[in-house]
Amino acid sequence: MKQKLKVLIIFDVPERPTSTDWSRHFRPEDWKNELDIIQAVKKIGHEVRLLGVHDRIRPLITEIRRHPPDIVFNLLEAYVNDRRHESNIAGLLDLLNVKHTGSDAATLSICRNKLFAKRILAPHRIKTPRSVVFPLGKTNRSLKNLKFPVFVKPLGQGGSDGIAQKSFAEDTPACLERVRFLHDHLKTDALVEEYIEGREVYASVIGNQRLRVLPLREMIFTQFPEEKPKFATFKSKWDDSFRRKWGIQNIFAAPLPNGMEKKIAHISRTAFRALNLRGYGRLDLRITPENEIYVIEVNPNPALTREDEIAQSALKAKISYPRLLQRILWLGYQSQ
Numbered sequence: 001m002k003q004k005l006k007v008l009i010i011f012d013v014p015e016r017p018t019s020t021d022w023s024r025h026f027r028p029e030d031w032k033n034e035l036d037i038i039q040a041v042k043k044i045g046h047e048v049r050l051l052g053v054h055d056r057i058r059p060l061i062t063e064i065r066r067h068p069p070d071i072v073f074n075l076l077e078a079y080v081n082d083r084r085h086e087s088n089i090a091g092l093l094d095l096l097n098v099k100h101t102g103s104d105a106a107t108l109s110i111c112r113n114k115l116f117a118k119r120i121l122a123p124h125r126i127k128t129p130r131s132v133v134f135p136l137g138k139t140n141r142s143l144k145n146l147k148f149p150v151f152v153k154p155l156g157q158g159g160s161d162g163i164a165q166k167s168f169a170e171d172t173p174a175c176l177e178r179v180r181f182l183h184d185h186l187k188t189d190a191l192v193e194e195y196i197e198g199r200e201v202y203a204s205v206i207g208n209q210r211l212r213v214l215p216l217r218e219m220i221f222t223q224f225p226e227e228k229p230k231f232a233t234f235k236s237k238w239d240d241s242f243r244r245k246w247g248i249q250n251i252f253a254a255p256l257p258n259g260m261e262k263k264i265a266h267i268s269r270t271a272f273r274a275l276n277l278r279g280y281g282r283l284d285l286r287i288t289p290e291n292e293i294y295v296i297e298v299n300p301n302p303a304l305t306r307e308d309e310i311a312q313s314a315l316k317a318k319i320s321y322p323r324l325l326q327r328i329l330w331l332g333y334q335s336q
């Protein structure tokens with residue numbers, strides 16, 4: 001790889017941009033991912049250009065023609081604010097024959113549909129919660145094969161959208177109420193899963209062929225009443241005052257039972273390969289009191305701010321933030 005790359009960093013913006021002065025769009029609280037990455041990629045010494053995408057593709061194609069990048073740092077998670085189109089942008093970059101960071105279109109869309117991801121993981125004997133899908137507008141699916149309590153979430157959203165205390169349902173009426181809520185308010189299919197009681201652990205992985213599982217992280221709930229179920233809602237991830245109130249912290253995983261870390265690393269690598277992730281990813285796992293490991297989600301494009309799990313895990317493995325991003329660029333550059 002050349003020392004100095006032309007890196008085009010692309011990201012989604014909530015409205016059609018009226019100027020290309022991106023600094024005007026970036027309020028630090030909402031644009032942490034972009035700001036941290038831009039700063040670090042510049043600091044590495046690469047030549048950086050930026051492009052925000054909302055509802056038009058032509059500016060992206062024009063930018064790539066006029067200023068051919070060595071690689072695109074793909075931070076786009078939505079198109080016209082719709083996460084279902086995330087994968088199409090990676091597909092477009094492949095059609096344009098431009099190298100890019102992260103996974104390709106197929107992996108992005110399979111991982112976004114949590115049911116498809118489960119089906120791919122199942123033959124590898126990776127446990128995922130048993131589930132039933134309630135397609136948009138349908139509430140007549142049978143729940144008789146699921147054990148309560150259950151957890152109700154959007155089938156294909158991400159970013160913790162639609163995940164709240166009411167996602168946890170102890171009986172059929174509560175479950176159906178949440179299903180209807182997701183149908184009505186998020187206009188999405190609902191995935192009802194058996195609720196997996198236990199510790200919440202995050203495994204970050206980097207690599208293409210050779211995969212490295214970074215030190216595990218864990219979300220802990222220090223001020224929650226003992227009997228209250230503990231899981232990561234939108235608020236428990238993003239709302240600082242909520243986190244303070246309930247003593248929610250993300251830490252390096254407290255000691256795990258013997259051999260568990262190895263098992264998690266094996267599961268993480270197997271899932272990464274089975275779903276054909278590229279460059280980097282993060283698995284969200286739950287570990288039951290009986291020491292069973294469940295994969296809750298495979299994220300092919302987890303957030304990459306300095307504070308996020310993958311950056312923290314990398315730091316613990318003595319990989320500085322700029323080195324992590326350099327590695328992600330290199331893995332993207334190498335893999336096409």
Ligand SMILES: Nc1ncnc2c1ncn2[C@@H]1O[C@H](COP(=O)(O)OP(=O)(O)OP(=O)(O)O)[C@@H](O)[C@H]1O
Nearest residue numbers: 129151158159160161193194195196231232284297
């Ligand atoms: N079946 C389940 N059993 C127990 N907890 C669950 C289950 N499914 C989801 N959760 C909880 O909800 C959180 C969010 O779920 P999930 O990761 O599937 O959604 P997401 O919106 O894709 O999240 P992210 O913010 O990681 O993109 C999990 O981290 C976990 O705490």
Ligand SMILES: [Mg+2]
Nearest residue numbers: 284296297299
């Ligand atoms: Mg998740």
